[in-house]
Amino acid sequence: MKTLKLLAKICLLLFIAMGCKQDDFSQPSETFKGKFIEKNTGKPFQTAIGNTGIRIRMMEYSWSDNPQPYDFNGKMDGTFYNDKIFPGTYGVTPSGAFVPLEEERLDIKGTIEKVYEVEPILHVDWIGEPVLNADRTVTFKVKITYGSNDVKYRTPLVESRLFVSENQYVGDFSFSPNYTVILNPAQMGLTASTILDNEGIILTVTTSQAHQAFPDYSRKFFFRFGARSQVAFDATNRYNYTDIKEVLIPQKN
Known part of the structure; x- marks a missing residue:
């Protein structure tokens, strides 16, 4: 009986150890940064914070032709910075209070910097x-x-x-x-x-x-x-x- 109890405890400990195994996937660490400027003046594009400001939509096409969108927002002065992106090929579409831009395919690896010239409304x-x-x-x-x-x-x-x-x-x-x-x-x-x-x-x-x-x-x-x-x-x-x-x-x- 003692032997069975000991075996049960060993199995339980092995199960817990396997469940606590660290995730093999590395954390997202690629960086996409840049700024938005007014096309005719070269001035920083002034905007809001959050959903009424600049939204940058990223579609990762590395694994799917129909991926879930990943969105993040720019800052008040038209700059943006995101250092938590998985490496891959993305379709990037910014939107804000400016004439719409077409989706652009970008390979995100390391640090990618982009300057968008936009026509404000x-x-x-x-x-x-x-x-x-x-x-x-x-x-x-x-x-x-x-x-x-x-x-x-x-x-x-x-x-x-x-x-x-x-x-x-x-x-x-x-x-x-x-x-x-x-x-x-x-x-x-x-x-x-x-x-x-x-x-x-x-x-x-x-x-x-x-x-x-x-x-x-x-x-x-x-x-x-x-x-x-x-x-x-x-x-x-x-x-x-x-x-x-x-x-x-x-x-x-």
Whole structure:
């Protein structure tokens, strides 16, 4: 009986040891990195974080003609970095608030770097520097123009926003509703069907005390202007953005 119990214990230990055997597959360690720039200006493509920003879809064709998509997102400044990719041949399709790009086949092994030149749906640019007013509001000027000559992507604007946040991650994914200013077409001096001409539109936007006054103490706030048109991709109506402005709101006297 003791012998049978001993054999049973040995078998159990062997079973546990086999179950704890390490996976023979190596961890993904190839790197795909790069950036998106505006085709006509060479400036970094400004975008959001997450699903309303840049999505990079990778289809690994090394093992299947119909693979499951693997998606990851770019950063706010249009750069991307992923160092957890298995080696192989991929079909890569980026998407965002720009004229669509065709799928490209890439062999990912080691470090692959790629620069994408894209035509944004909208160019959104600051004009000059923000002005801090005596009533502790802030005034900005921006210019919105189309980024492509293709009439398919020159559609009416549906909304623009002066996004305001207490942190540097500012955009439709992170903003304070207390300070952010939302403009519909009428508030931009447009109709719902207005097509911008080549000169675009210049807007002057001031933060409003009607929302909520900035706090009495000194604090830095982060501002970013975004606009979107009727163009949507993947059922998502994305913003095009300026870069970020930092403004120190002084202590109230």
